[in-house]
Amino acid sequence: MVHSKALVVGVGDGLSASLARLFHAEGYEVVLSARDIGKISALRQETGAQVVACDASNPAQVQKMMDCIEGSLGICVYNPSYRQRGPLVDLDPAEVERSIRVTAFGSFLVGQAAARRMLEQNDEGTGRGAILFTGASAGVKGFAQSAPFAMGKFAQRGLAQSMARELHPQGIHVAWVNIDGAIRNPGRSEPDEKPQSMLDPDEIARNYLALIRQNRSAWTDELTLRPWVERF
Amino acid sequence: MVHSKALVVGVGDGLSASLARLFHAEGYEVVLSARDIGKISALRQETGAQVVACDASNPAQVQKMMDCIEGSLGICVYNPSYRQRGPLVDLDPAEVERSIRVTAFGSFLVGQAAARRMLEQNDEGTGRGAILFTGASAGVKGFAQSAPFAMGKFAQRGLAQSMARELHPQGIHVAWVNIDGAIRNPGRSEPDEKPQSMLDPDEIARNYLALIRQNRSAWTDELTLRPWVERF
Amino acid sequence: MVHSKALVVGVGDGLSASLARLFHAEGYEVVLSARDIGKISALRQETGAQVVACDASNPAQVQKMMDCIEGSLGICVYNPSYRQRGPLVDLDPAEVERSIRVTAFGSFLVGQAAARRMLEQNDEGTGRGAILFTGASAGVKGFAQSAPFAMGKFAQRGLAQSMARELHPQGIHVAWVNIDGAIRNPGRSEPDEKPQSMLDPDEIARNYLALIRQNRSAWTDELTLRPWVERF
Amino acid sequence: MVHSKALVVGVGDGLSASLARLFHAEGYEVVLSARDIGKISALRQETGAQVVACDASNPAQVQKMMDCIEGSLGICVYNPSYRQRGPLVDLDPAEVERSIRVTAFGSFLVGQAAARRMLEQNDEGTGRGAILFTGASAGVKGFAQSAPFAMGKFAQRGLAQSMARELHPQGIHVAWVNIDGAIRNPGRSEPDEKPQSMLDPDEIARNYLALIRQNRSAWTDELTLRPWVERF
Numbered sequence: 001m002v003h004s005k006a007l008v009v010g011v012g013d014g015l016s017a018s019l020a021r022l023f024h025a026e027g028y029e030v031v032l033s034a035r036d037i038g039k040i041s042a043l044r045q046e047t048g049a050q051v052v053a054c055d056a057s058n059p060a061q062v063q064k065m066m067d068c069i070e071g072s073l074g075i076c077v078y079n080p081s082y083r084q085r086g087p088l089v090d091l092d093p094a095e096v097e098r099s100i101r102v103t104a105f106g107s108f109l110v111g112q113a114a115a116r117r118m119l120e121q122n123d124e125g126t127g128r129g130a131i132l133f134t135g136a137s138a139g140v141k142g143f144a145q146s147a148p149f150a151m152g153k154f155a156q157r158g159l160a161q162s163m164a165r166e167l168h169p170q171g172i173h174v175a176w177v178n179i180d181g182a183i184r185n186p187g188r189s190e191p192d193e194k195p196q197s198m199l200d201p202d203e204i205a206r207n208y209l210a211l212i213r214q215n216r217s218a219w220t221d222e223l224t225l226r227p228w229v230e231r232f
Numbered sequence: 233m234v235h236s237k238a239l240v241v242g243v244g245d246g247l248s249a250s251l252a253r254l255f256h257a258e259g260y261e262v263v264l265s266a267r268d269i270g271k272i273s274a275l276r277q278e279t280g281a282q283v284v285a286c287d288a289s290n291p292a293q294v295q296k297m298m299d300c301i302e303g304s305l306g307i308c309v310y311n312p313s314y315r316q317r318g319p320l321v322d323l324d325p326a327e328v329e330r331s332i333r334v335t336a337f338g339s340f341l342v343g344q345a346a347a348r349r350m351l352e353q354n355d356e357g358t359g360r361g362a363i364l365f366t367g368a369s370a371g372v373k374g375f376a377q378s379a380p381f382a383m384g385k386f387a388q389r390g391l392a393q394s395m396a397r398e399l400h401p402q403g404i405h406v407a408w409v410n411i412d413g414a415i416r417n418p419g420r421s422e423p424d425e426k427p428q429s430m431l432d433p434d435e436i437a438r439n440y441l442a443l444i445r446q447n448r449s450a451w452t453d454e455l456t457l458r459p460w461v462e463r464f
Numbered sequence: 465m466v467h468s469k470a471l472v473v474g475v476g477d478g479l480s481a482s483l484a485r486l487f488h489a490e491g492y493e494v495v496l497s498a499r500d501i502g503k504i505s506a507l508r509q510e511t512g513a514q515v516v517a518c519d520a521s522n523p524a525q526v527q528k529m530m531d532c533i534e535g536s537l538g539i540c541v542y543n544p545s546y547r548q549r550g551p552l553v554d555l556d557p558a559e560v561e562r563s564i565r566v567t568a569f570g571s572f573l574v575g576q577a578a579a580r581r582m583l584e585q586n587d588e589g590t591g592r593g594a595i596l597f598t599g600a601s602a603g604v605k606g607f608a609q610s611a612p613f614a615m616g617k618f619a620q621r622g623l624a625q626s627m628a629r630e631l632h633p634q635g636i637h638v639a640w641v642n643i644d645g646a647i648r649n650p651g652r653s654e655p656d657e658k659p660q661s662m663l664d665p666d667e668i669a670r671n672y673l674a675l676i677r678q679n680r681s682a683w684t685d686e687l688t689l690r691p692w693v694e695r696f
Numbered sequence: 697m698v699h700s701k702a703l704v705v706g707v708g709d710g711l712s713a714s715l716a717r718l719f720h721a722e723g724y725e726v727v728l729s730a731r732d733i734g735k736i737s738a739l740r741q742e743t744g745a746q747v748v749a750c751d752a753s754n755p756a757q758v759q760k761m762m763d764c765i766e767g768s769l770g771i772c773v774y775n776p777s778y779r780q781r782g783p784l785v786d787l788d789p790a791e792v793e794r795s796i797r798v799t800a801f802g803s804f805l806v807g808q809a810a811a812r813r814m815l816e817q818n819d820e821g822t823g824r825g826a827i828l829f830t831g832a833s834a835g836v837k838g839f840a841q842s843a844p845f846a847m848g849k850f851a852q853r854g855l856a857q858s859m860a861r862e863l864h865p866q867g868i869h870v871a872w873v874n875i876d877g878a879i880r881n882p883g884r885s886e887p888d889e890k891p892q893s894m895l896d897p898d899e900i901a902r903n904y905l906a907l908i909r910q911n912r913s914a915w916t917d918e919l920t921l922r923p924w925v926e927r928f
Contacts (some may be wrong), residue, residue: 043896051273088862089812093755096804100796106846108792116785119823127460129698142857150854161838166784168460184449195357196449203447210442214459215435217416217428223455228359228400228448239689260478320630321580325523331566336615343682371682374625383568386622398552399518428607589891591924604801632924648913659821660913667911674906679899681880681892687919692823692864692912 004071007031009056009110010079011040014185014201015134019077020047022205030067045079056080056106066113072121072129075212076114078107079134083149096148103152107159111174115167123171130173130212132161137180137224137232157222164221173219175211179204180226197229235301239263241288241342242311243272246417246433247366251309252279252306254437260378263301266363288312304353304361305390307444308346310339311366315381328380335384339365339391342447343406345401355403362405362444369412369456369464390452396453405451407443412458468535471495473520473574474543475504478649478665479598483541484511486669495533520544520570527681536593537637539676540578542571543598547613560612567616571597571623572618575638579631587635594637594676597624601644601688601696602606621686628685637683639675644690700767703727705752705806706775707736710881710897711830715773716743718901727765752776752802762809768817768825771908772802773811775830779845792844799848803829803855807870811863819867826869826908829856833876833928835918853918860917869915871907875900876922895926 006028008019020043021031030049032040037053042049054065056078082102084095111131118129138146141155160176167174184190184198207225214220226232238260240251242448252262252275262281264272269285276283286297289309341391343363350361370378371385392408399406414421416430439457446452458464470492472483484494484507494513496504496672501517504510507516518529546566548559575595582593602610603617624640631638648654649664678684690696702724704715716726716739726745728736733749740747750761752774778798780791807827814825834842835849856872863870880886880894903921910916924927 004865016892044403088808088859089815091804091808093801093805093808099802100851105789105793105796108787108843108847109789112784112787114790118460119785139405139854141771142854142859142861144858144862147804147855147858147862150858151851153803154854155796155800155847158835158838158846159843162840162843162846163784163838165464165838166840166843171460173460196447196451200447200449203450207442207446207450207452210439214457215428217430217434218435218439218457219460220439220456221458224452225446225450226453228403228405228451245580320576320627323572323576325569325576329569329652332569332619336619337557337561337564340555340611340615344552344555344557351553371622374622374627374629376626376630379572379623379626379630382622382626383572383619385614387564387568387619390603390606390618391611394608394611394614395606397606398608398611399515434588536720629928635924637924660911662913664911664913667914669908671914671916674903678903678921679892679896681894681896682899682903682921683924684903684920685922685928688916689910689914690917692867692869692915696861696917 003149005029005031005069005073006075007033007069007073007114008077008079009054010031015204017043018201018205020049022202022209023075024048026087026209030073034067045165052120056110057101059109062106062109062113066117073114073117074129076110076129076131077134077208078110078112078132080106081134081136081149081152082147083152085149085193087145089145091147096151099148099152100155103149104159106184107156111159111163115163115172118172120230126192127173127216128171130175131163131212132177132208135178137178139176140178153177156211161221168219168221171211171216173214173216176222176224177208177211178224179230180224181230194229197227199225199227236423237261237263237301237305238307239265239301239305239346240309240311241265241286243275246415247436248311249275250433250437251440252281254434254441255307256280256439261303265297286342289333291341294341296346298349301349305346305349306361307364308342308361308363310364312338313366313368313381313384315378315384317378317381319377320379323380327382331380332387333386335381336387336391339388343391343395347404350404351402359405359448360403363395364440364443366410367392367408367410370409371408372407372410379425389429393453400451400453403448405444405446405448407452408454409440409443410454410456412456412464413462426461429459431457431459442451469493469495469533469537470539471497471533471537471578472541472543473497474498477574478647479668480543481507482665482669483672484513486666486673487539488512490673492538493535494631497529510637518576521565523573526573526577530581537578537581538593540574540593540595541598541672542574542596544570545598545600545613545616547609547610547611547616551609552611553631557612560615563616564619565610567613568619568623573619575623575627579627579636582636583634591637591680592635594639595627596675597640599624599640601642603640606641625685632683632685635680637676637678639684641672641675641685642686642688644688644696645694658693661691663689663691699773701725701727701769702771703729703765703769703810704773704775705729705750709757709780710879711900712775713739714897714901715904716745716908718898718905719771720744722905724770725767729761730911734909736766737841752806755805758805762813769810769813770825772806772825772827773830773904774806774828776802777830777832777845777848779842779848781842783841784843787843792847795844795848796851798850799845800855807855807859809861814868815866819830823869823912826871827859828904829872831856831872831874833873833874836870836874842928857917864915864917867912869908869910869912871916872918873907874918874920875927876920876928890925895921895923
């Protein structure tokens with residue numbers, strides 16, 4: 001396999017664990033990156049993953065993290081996001097900055113570092129790698145009382161579009177995934193009478209894999225995933 | 233397998249043949265529908281498909297075609313489209329009508345007939361079936377000198393969105409696929425120096441199958457497929 | 465004034481009357497076109513308008529109507545729409561056809577006829593004329609149980625985009641206006657406690673005029689108008 | 697006149713000067729805010745404007761600037777933007793941060809401060825004021841080699857959408873204006889053979905005024921302005 005490493009940035013919730021397990025099962029060597037790596041020791045053992053502590057919104061730390069990853073990088077997924085909710089007039093500017101920094105600026109730093117690595121890799125007809133960003137409907141529609149999340153997710157989507165237009169012709173697949181609904185996880189699941197009304201993280205992961213496996217004659221740059229009962 | 237029939241409407245070009253072969257390989261009993269069924273006899277033999285002659289823009293013929301399909305319907309794909317190009321002032325109203333009729337009104341007739349059938353089927357936790365429409369970037373952006381195609385594809389996309397919002401909560405997966413580029417086929421392929429610069433119909437078909445296999449906790453209603461070197 | 469005639473197609477409701485009055489007040493010679501011209505005799509007198517009976521979805525009648533208009537055509541507004549609501553599976557194909565025909569095909573016929581006329585007119589630095597289509601949010605988002613309206617309005621919007629890309633460089637301003645809400649009219653007005661919660665037709669007309677008056681260094685091709693309290 | 701002050705943030709280029717002159721001519725008391733106020737002394741004299749030095753991306757300075765403005769605030773326009781162009785892999789993270797900070801974070805700070813002020817003002821049936829953001833097509837489509845601008849303008853657009861959904865029902869009109877093309881100014885104008893192929897800043901200003909004058913039964917939240925010959 002040409003591309004052997006799968007980097008998942010922002011580990012902790014259900015989706016990241018599902019991605020780590022699926023990439024591991026598919027033969028990738030998984031690298032998990034998080035600010036606080038204490039809580040992912042179980043997942044580390046389960047997937048044999050390399051774990052790297054990193055604040056993804058810090059340029060130097062992102063550089064250092066990427067330097068820790070040896071060999072070729074086939075997949076890079078960026079998950080972190082942060083938001084503050086509330087009436088516009090009550091928002092704390094520092095929290096707004098943090099929302100943009102964690103959600104969008106970190107996406108840039110990790111995306112740029114991954115692109116640099118992938119551009120150095122050979123392209124043997126199947127592309128040089130895939131960079132996926134976990135988005136939200138807040139990146140398509142700015143909701144009331146949620147300006148910081150709108151700003152972060154819109155910026156992330158703009159980044160992903162710009163990267164896709166620039167990097168697709170160079171063999172790097174870039175996609176932004178709009179997770180339009182709540183994700184089921186150990187601490188949060190739907191009532192029995194509404195089955196599958198939350199996004200199953202294993203199913204999201206399967207869709208990420210489907211994107212990664214797309215032949216480059218048919219690449220997708222934006223994908224929306226939404227539970228069947230979700231209004232939109 | 234609960235859903236055993238896969239209906240492909242508008243057979244002839246590379247995509248329809250790829251779909252027929254893939255669905256057949258996946259265990260579906262394929263039904264091919266076209267106005268002129270003479271040219272699909274080879275494909276019929278190869279896939280063991282049932283073949284039904286039908287003008288998909290004719291309400292009575294669509295009804296009759298659907299009546300010919302026994303058992304449960306798991307997949308319905310609508311491919312036909314028609315267009316006239318040229319300066320707006322030179323367009324023939326009859327050709328504009330035909331563009332809308334073949335591309336959009338036929339989508340409605342087949343989509344409605346498929347939905348009726350699927351709603352009668354049991355939903356055992358995996359949904360009642362999938363209805364896919366083959367679209368184009370003309371359904372997202374109206375190009376100069378291409379008003380009839382824009383009208384047809386926009387209308388088809390509006391139909392698909394309306395159907396998705398209405399039918400998803402009833403267990404029917406509806407998706408509109410934007411094929412943004414030229415499809416490679418026996419009579420049209422890219423030069424060697426631009427590999428994979430056309431959409432490979434087998435790869436498009438794989439993406440249709442990925443949509444069909446989505447768990448309903450994570451359904452996609454619009455999907456864009458575009459060659460890596462295509463500008464957008 | 466170079467462009468002296470203002471054609472309003474589809475007269476009857478509040479918006480058309482507001483447009484007729486405003487164009488008249490601005491010095492245009494108004495032409496009103498409707499299938500049933502009996503009900504617009506009062507408006508005719510008030511605005512001194514020429515009135516032409518015409519089924520706007522009939523090619524021959526549209527041609528004939530345009531032939532009745534002498535002199536230069538500065539403005540053409542297309543208002544007619546038709547819709548059938550209800551569950552997809554219950555829709556009558558004939559009604560779907562009619563929805564597309566009245567809303568979209570008529571837009572094409574009138575838009576084409578107006579473009580032909582305007583292209584023959586001199587462009588003395590201010591453009592050759594403006595063609596506006598009255599749209600709805602159904603042309604941006606396909607709603608459940610409203611497939612026919614979605615199809616008609618999406619198609620109309622695709623037409624307008626195609627026309628704008630083709631005709632703007634030839635000096636004809638084309639715009640699609642998304643009226644996102646209910647229009648106040650003699651038979652339908654909001655409760656006192658929700659002032660201005662419906663679109664005031666005179667205010668819509670003012671916005672149409674603002675579009676028409678745009679200098680061609682700054683043209684708008686799509687405009688959304690929405691009451692302040694409308695959710696979107 | 698209830699709303700007497702018109703604040704224009706980010707003064708210097710042709711658009712800001714056109715806005716200042718037009719608002720002054722319409723009877724507003726103009727307030728000009730810029731980081732470097734040395735270069736706007738001529739405009740200050742011409743419009744009798746109050747001038748306030750302010751780095752719009754600095755929370756404390758924005759607060760202080762707003763405190764300098766007495767009386768009611770009818771209009772607030774945010775113009776500043778910053779961008780770095782170049783291949784993604786060559787971008788300087790500090791420049792990316794600055795792009796987001798100037799274009800989007802400053803929009804938040806000024807928008808929030810303006811909203812606070814306007815919410816304190818009486819609404820006598822015409823709304824409490826208008827907040828406009830000068831955007832670009834980079835906020836709708838992320839272009840290659842332009843990730844920082846895409847991130848800034850997308851984030852600004854997300855902010856504006858969120859503010860519109862939240863503040864419209866409270867009587868504050870928020871709009872994001874997509875200036876899709878180059879603006880003519882003293883140092884940059886189009887060749888004679890391509891008249892009006894750049895956006896005339898006076899015409900942009902007229903469109904801003906038209907937005908501000910919209911009755912709240914028909915508000916626009918996003919407006920695109922594009923020269924007639926601009927491709928899109």
